[in-house]
Amino acid sequence: MARLVAGVTTSHVPAIGAAIDLGKADTPYWQPLFKGYEPSKKWIAEQEPDVIILVYNDHASAFSLEIIPTFALGCAAEFPPADEGWGPRKVPVVKGHPELAWHIAQSVILDEFDLTIVNNMAVDHGLTVPLSLLFGQPQEWPCQVIPLAVNVVQYPPPTGNRCYNFGKAIRKAVDSFDKDLKVMIFGTGGMSHQLQGPRAGLINREWDTAFLNDLVKDPRKLAKMPHLEYVREAGSEGIELVMWLIMRGALDEKVREIYRFYHVPASNTAVGHIILENET
Numbered sequence: 001m002a003r004l005v006a007g008v009t010t011s012h013v014p015a016i017g018a019a020i021d022l023g024k025a026d027t028p029y030w031q032p033l034f035k036g037y038e039p040s041k042k043w044i045a046e047q048e049p050d051v052i053i054l055v056y057n058d059h060a061s062a063f064s065l066e067i068i069p070t071f072a073l074g075c076a077a078e079f080p081p082a083d084e085g086w087g088p089r090k091v092p093v094v095k096g097h098p099e100l101a102w103h104i105a106q107s108v109i110l111d112e113f114d115l116t117i118v119n120n121m122a123v124d125h126g127l128t129v130p131l132s133l134l135f136g137q138p139q140e141w142p143c144q145v146i147p148l149a150v151n152v153v154q155y156p157p158p159t160g161n162r163c164y165n166f167g168k169a170i171r172k173a174v175d176s177f178d179k180d181l182k183v184m185i186f187g188t189g190g191m192s193h194q195l196q197g198p199r200a201g202l203i204n205r206e207w208d209t210a211f212l213n214d215l216v217k218d219p220r221k222l223a224k225m226p227h228l229e230y231v232r233e234a235g236s237e238g239i240e241l242v243m244w245l246i247m248r249g250a251l252d253e254k255v256r257e258i259y260r261f262y263h264v265p266a267s268n269t270a271v272g273h274i275i276l277e278n279e280t
C-alpha cells in the first residue's frame with residue numbers, strides 16, 4: 001500500500017527561485033537562507049520519496065479571474081514550468097502520478113470534498129521554488145509530483161478548518177492506494193508577508209513562531225483560526241498559511257519534528273520551513 005511518511009512546509013518566495021537560477025545563492029543576502037535548507041536537502045535525499053503531493057497556490061499564472069477553483073488537483077502526466085513574465089524557469093518539467101492523482105480525486109470527491117480535476121496546467125513559483133529548495137538543480141526532479149493548487153488569491157479562500165479536514169481526506173486516499181509508494185506532502189507559502197499597501201514588508205516573528213509550534217503540537221487550534229487573524233497578524237499574503245493545514249491534516253495526530261528553520265529577510269517575507277515525520 002502507499003504510505004504517507006512525512007510532511008514538509010516551506011515558503012515559496014519567487015525571488016528564491018531567481019537567486020538559484022541566476023547563480024546568486026552564495027551572495028551575502030541569500031547564503032544564510034540556502035544554508036538553512038542544507039539539512040533538509042540531505043534528509044530528503046536519504047528519504048527518497050516516490051511521490052510528493054505539493055500543496056501550493058497558483059499566482060494568476062495557470063488560472064485567472066475567469067476560473068477560480070478552490071482546490072485544483074493536477075492529474076496529468078506532466079506539468080511544464082509557467083512563464084511568469086520572464087520566460088519559464090529553466091527547471092525540469094514536473095512529472096505527475098496520474099494513477100495516484102485520479103485515485104485521490106475519486107476518494108476525496110466521494111468523501112464530499114469537491115475539487116477541480118486539472119489535466120493541463122503550467123506550474124508557477126509556488127510549486128517550483130519548494131522543489132528547488134529541497135532538490136537543488138537536478139536534470140530531472142528525483143520523484144513524481146502531484147500539484148494541488150489552492151485558491152488563496154481571490155476572496156474567499158477556504159477556511160483553515162476545511163483545509164485541515166481536506167488533508168485528512170487526502171491521507172485516507174493515500175492509505176487506500178494499492179501500490180507500494182512512499183508519499184510525502186508539502187504545504188507551501190507563508191509565513192508572515194504583506195506585499196502591498198502601508199503595511200508592506202510586515203513581519204511578525206512572534207506570531208510565526210507560535211504558528212510553527214501549534215502546527216506541530218496543536219493543529220486543531222490552528223484549524224479554528226479565522227481568516228482575519230491571518231491577515232491582521234501575518235499580513236494579507238500570510239493567508240497562504242492555510243495551505244500548511246492541508247499538509248498537517250494529512251499527517252498523524254502526533255508527529256516527530258525533524259527540522260525547523262526560520263529566516264528573515266527573503267524578499268518581503270519571513271521564510272518558515274518545517275519537516276514533520278509520522279510516528280507510525
Ligand code: DHB
Pocket residue numbers: 012013014015059189190193195237266267268269
Ligand atoms: C513574494 C512572496 C510570495 O509568496 C509570492 O507568491 C510572491 C512574492 C515576495 O516576497 O516577494
Ligand code: FE
Pocket residue numbers: 012059126189190240
Ligand atoms: Fe505566494
